[in-house]
Amino acid sequence: MVLNFQRNDVSYSPEKREQVNRLNTKMIERVVHPYNLQKAVEQVISNKGSAGVDGIKTSQLKTLFPKRKDQLLEAIRQGNYQPSAILGVEIPKGEGKTRLLGVPTTTDRVLQQAVSQVIAPLFEPEFSHNSFGFRPNKNARQAVGQARDYIHQGLNHIVDIDLKNFFDEVDHCLLLNLVYRKVKCKTTMRLIRNWLRVPIQIKGKLQKRRKGVPQGSPLSPLLSNILLNELDKEMTRRKLKFVRYADDFSIYSKSENQAKATAQVIAKFLKTKLQLTINTEKSGIRRPVNFTLLGFGFVPTYKKGSKNDYQLVVAEKAWKKLKERLKSISRKTAPVKLEERIAKIKEVQRGWLNYFRGTSIMGKLRDLDGWLRNRLRYCIWHDWKKPERKRKNLIRLGVDPDHAYAFSRTRKGGWAIAQSPILNTTITLKRLKQRGYQSLTDVYIELNPSLCEPPNT
Secondary structure (H helix, E strand, O other): OOOOOOOOOOOOHHHHHHHHHHHHHHHHHHHHHHHHHHHHHHHHHHHOOOOOOOOOOHHHHHHHHHHHHHHHHHHHHOOOOOOOOOEEEEEEEEOOOEEEEEEEOOHHHHHHHEEEEEHHHHHHHOOOOOOOOOOOOOHHHHHHHHHHHHOHHHHHHHEEEEEEHHHHHOEEHHHHHHHHHOOOOHHHHHHHHHHHHOEEEEEOEEEEEOEEOOOOOOOHHHHHHHHHHHHHHHHHHHEEEEEOOEEEEEEEOOOHHHHHHHHHHHEEEEEEEOOOOOOOOEEEEEEEHHHOOOOOEEEEEEOOOOOEEEEEOOOOOHHHHHHHHHHHHHHOOOOHHHHHHHHHHHHHHHHOOOHHHOOHHHHHHHHHHHHHHHHHHHHHHHHOOEEEEEEHHHHHHOHHHHHHHHHHHHOOOHHHHHHOHHHHOOOOOHHHHOOOOOHHHHHHHOOOOOOOOOOOO
16 A cells, blocks of 8 residues: 555645645644644643653653744754654553553654644544544543443344454554545644654664554554544444444444354454454453443343343452552552552542442442551551550550550561451541541442432443
């Protein structure tokens, strides 16, 4: 597939062609407009993220970017701007696996964000209403709500498709051709192409890139939606009921045979038209009880006369991730004050519970609360360190001197002490709340004034 960014559309009349060229010449000027750039800087700063290969942090952008802006913009207008290499960073993916993120420099992130802000409105009107990822006024909960609506309609044979290394396998030529349908500005296209082709630095060594879009780039979510919109159009043309969130999508059918036929057709389309491969190990035909979507599971309500009525629960994988995060925060050896631990816990649990609000999880939350409080008691006990300090603190908390002395010299391990009456009756829930602690169940009830809240809000 050959790209020619110099060509003119033969369907254009000379007057129309001149008008298009005039508009596209102005596109790069909209990209580098002071207001658009300032908005991009603010967005990159708010997104935070680590520094790229140049070591410049997002916190430094406000002072450093204005100093370099004129030079950068002149290089862009002249067609001489060359992006820096992206930094390859491996992050844990679960089950011992890692995911490679490509982190551009903060300067490149600002410029990519500026381009995204200008070109996104060109593509957004054409995107499917069943696409929920990285779009304005769309979110994961809406995707889950749509999926549940399909299941309630009796479409309970689900084609669950996982794309194999999607972000690493995107074909550049195919993607750029799709972008060129709307973005005719040569300078803007050159920028996008250079960002796609820029090498990645892994453990100090540069590696060429001839396919893929880097995860960690502000432009990548939009580019992925542009490519996968071709899939959306194919599924819409075939009148399929589907939900897509980025590269995570599922199709809902009435029968197993229909689901199998659909899976074959879509697999062929992905391979031949989009040059994408399905991960057969993670894909298949599911029933609602064996299906998870974006961390949510589906469980029958078993109400009389409601055969296809399902309630939302939290998938086991999501529970495991939450517990791992809380365990990391409440690790006794971490040199952190109790108030700081509690503040971090509150931040994590509020975000998690807000995402999963409306699910039936009260029982599991109570169990997790008990475990977490004991973790905090263990941290406090560990911080007291020496026996004499333990004795004095136990007396201060109401233990008589004789028992305080005996408890402070106990041979029991710290975790056993945390679960024993020694700390349960002294470092009480009331005292933890005085230090700022808020239980998961309390936050859940606060976020769920009605436990019947619909999911797609």
